[in-house]
Amino acid sequence: DVKVTQSSRYLVKRTGEKVFLECVQDMDHENMFWYRQDPGLGLRLIYFSYDVKMKEKGDIPEGYSVSREKKERFSLILESASTNQTSMYLCASSLISLYSNQPQHFGDGTRLSIL
């Protein structure tokens, strides 16, 4: 079974802090993704990466950056946390769809509160 592990289930930070959310997958997947989930808005893609050191912006990248130094690890960084970044953050991974479509597999999420 695919295992996607997010380092924290709950996190409380203060406005202006730099926040790191970590995600590790154990299935040698090429793709990794960061989403946020908000009520009534579904899952929105923040950033994704298809290889080490590669990254692409998703739909809502403002205020975030990412780092992928190793294939299994994908970090989301809030450069200067603001209250509107209070949300559930979900990490996912998948194989590259070269010959057949591949589903994404999700971690359990980090509920981040910015005070």
Place this chain on the structure above:
Amino acid sequence: DQQVKQNSPSLSVQEGRISILNCDYTNSMFDYFLWYKKYPAEGPTFLISISSIKDKNEDGRFTVFLNKSAKHLSLHIVPSQPGDSAVYFCAASAADTDKLIFGTGTRLQVFP
């Protein structure tokens, strides 16, 4: 611009009956569609998918139907069980990308 729409925020169904969850999309380039189930405080779990070359895919109690001309897909759960109570998200992707576009979710409640 919402490319994947789930117009019903919630659905309530009696145990043993059929649950039908609907999803509409606008992008004709989408060729792969998925359904995810999400319990509170957990990540979404992949449920079932369908490629645009098919119009039906079945896995146990779960069947997904795709109507390409109407840009509509649906998830049927038969029979519904209380453990099926969760939020269901549909998602879609286009051929040239591994990115998924998600709908806003439908909360299914199955009552005894």
